[in-house]
Amino acid sequence: MNFSPISSQYPLILASASPRRKRLLKQLGLPFRVMTSHLNEDSIDGDPERFCRILAEKKACQVHSKIKTSWILGADTVVVIDNKVLGKPEDSEQATHMLSLLSGKEHRVITGFCILNPSGAVAHSESVTTLVRIKKLSEQEMEDYIRTGEPYGKAGSYAIQGIGSFMVEAISGSYTNVVGLPLCALIKALVSVGALKGFPIFL
Numbered sequence: 001m002n003f004s005p006i007s008s009q010y011p012l013i014l015a016s017a018s019p020r021r022k023r024l025l026k027q028l029g030l031p032f033r034v035m036t037s038h039l040n041e042d043s044i045d046g047d048p049e050r051f052c053r054i055l056a057e058k059k060a061c062q063v064h065s066k067i068k069t070s071w072i073l074g075a076d077t078v079v080v081i082d083n084k085v086l087g088k089p090e091d092s093e094q095a096t097h098m099l100s101l102l103s104g105k106e107h108r109v110i111t112g113f114c115i116l117n118p119s120g121a122v123a124h125s126e127s128v129t130t131l132v133r134i135k136k137l138s139e140q141e142m143e144d145y146i147r148t149g150e151p152y153g154k155a156g157s158y159a160i161q162g163i164g165s166f167m168v169e170a171i172s173g174s175y176t177n178v179v180g181l182p183l184c185a186l187i188k189a190l191v192s193v194g195a196l197k198g199f200p201i202f203l
């Protein structure tokens with residue numbers, strides 16, 4: 001079955017309210033619109049890479065139940081340190097605990113993404129891992145960073161694209177994956193499944 005590729009007339013549907021993912025797609029010049037999924041994110045059990053892919057698919061499928069004429073992208077990002085998954089901190093105590101765990105160590109940032117074709121079938125599912133090393137943080141640095149408010153709403157309590165960049169010593173892998181979407185892998189996948197005829201696109 002042939003489907004119309006992504007265009008101004010048939011924009012990609014992003015099943016996420018993440019402002020970071022929206023900025024990344026705008027950066028690419030992809031026509032898209034947002035339709036947020038409302039999914040209860042269950043606690044991770046087992047392999048976090050598999051969990052991210054499953055959650056990304058669930059988000060995309062929930063949105064497809066409302067709109068059935070477009071390519072849909074779901075995504076989920078987690079931070080993993082010593083096989084422990086770090087979510088988003090709810091208060092300064094949790095943020096301090098997470099930053100203490102990351103301080104002076106290397107951790108994994110995993111993003112799972114899923115592309116549904118307009119029929120609702122899974123066209124592509126993948127997880128991408130980036131290694132990130134955080135410098136040794138002093139108590140004062142952690143306290144001051146948390147006071148900026150940036151750690152809230154961020155997996156692992158930091159934003160590599162924001163003030164939190166001061167603590168990142170090195171990364172191995174996709175930078176945009178740490179922000180929220182592995183753009184190189186995403187474009188490859190969109191082209192391979194026929195959602196894009198090629199890239200860059202000209203509207």
